[in-house]
Amino acid sequence: MLIHGAAGGVGSALLQLGRLAGLELYGTCSLQGGSVVSDLGGIPIDYQHLDFVKEIHRLTSEGVDVVFDSIGGTHIWRSRKALRPGGRVVAYGLTGSLCGGRLASGRSGHRHRFRAIAIFGLYIAGGWLLPGRKRVVPYSIQWLKRLRPALFRQDLIALFDLLQQRKIKPLIAQRLPLAEARQAHELLGIGGITGKIVLVRNGSSPRSGAA
Numbered sequence: 001m002l003i004h005g006a007a008g009g010v011g012s013a014l015l016q017l018g019r020l021a022g023l024e025l026y027g028t029c030s031l032q033g034g035s036v037v038s039d040l041g042g043i044p045i046d047y048q049h050l051d052f053v054k055e056i057h058r059l060t061s062e063g064v065d066v067v068f069d070s071i072g073g074t075h076i077w078r079s080r081k082a083l084r085p086g087g088r089v090v091a092y093g094l095t096g097s098l099c100g101g102r103l104a105s106g107r108s109g110h111r112h113r114f115r116a117i118a119i120f121g122l123y124i125a126g127g128w129l130l131p132g133r134k135r136v137v138p139y140s141i142q143w144l145k146r147l148r149p150a151l152f153r154q155d156l157i158a159l160f161d162l163l164q165q166r167k168i169k170p171l172i173a174q175r176l177p178l179a180e181a182r183q184a185h186e187l188l189g190i191g192g193i194t195g196k197i198v199l200v201r202n203g204s205s206p207r208s209g210a211a
């Protein structure tokens with residue numbers, strides 16, 4: 001399995017789940033995230049200096065079974081090239097369209113969203129039409145909650161069970177008071193954060209762990 005943004009909040013969680021499932025794991029990250037990825041059982045690939053498609057084919061020859069792509073846009077198609085026949089790209093974010101926490105294209109949010117959905121649609125269709133049985137499937141936790149609430153609940157219960165049994169341990173990069181939510185977003189926009197930034201309820205101590 002290849003996870004993009006593997007040192008980030010979602011990426012580090014996917015690594016932990018992949019390790020529990022006994023998978024062979026690869027994760028793209030910047031140079032400073034490399035040790036986090038290897039500590040969580042993944043083989044780091046420095047996306048700023050290496051071509052991840054070539055690197056995956058060098059390391060695995062045939063490619064991987066699944067890519068989790070949080071970068072979005074044309075990056076999804078490159079992720080598809082890292083798959084072996086029959087593999088899946090799970091596309092779930094648009095990190096690549098942001099710059100300093102804002103839309104890099106300068107387009108309005110609605111136009112950007114429309115374009116992103118159109119690109120998703122093309123890639124999903126391409127996955128069905130082109131040879132190789134390599135599919136692109138979108139994932140949204142919000143859609144899951146709205147459209148399949150029972151499945152959403154089942155996933156959440158499974159995750160909280162793993163947390164209670166200490167089988168997963170979310171990486172917390174920093175805790176900030178809720179009033180500093182804007183700063184938290186700006187920090188994520190700058191990049192280089194490993195794990196989650198936790199917002200703590202106003203009035204409780206940032207060290208108490210309440211979030």
Ligand SMILES: NC(=O)c1ccc[n+]([C@@H]2O[C@H](COP(=O)([O-])OP(=O)(O)OC[C@H]3O[C@@H](n4cnc5c(N)ncnc54)[C@H](OP(=O)(O)O)[C@@H]3O)[C@@H](O)[C@H]2O)c1
Pocket residue numbers: 004005006007008009010011028029030033047070071091092093094095096139140141142188190191192193194195196
């Ligand atoms: N669909 C859903 O249900 C769902 C749910 C949760 C999150 N999301 C989305 O998923 C994305 C990731 O969320 P997050 O909370 O994990 O964010 P995050 O903590 O900011 O992590 C993003 C990671 O991506 C890395 N990155 C940036 N550009 C990259 C590239 N070109 N190749 C590989 N890695 C790259 C960053 O590394 P550096 O900072 O070191 O460059 C960072 O570690 C966001 O777009 C978010 O909106 C979607």
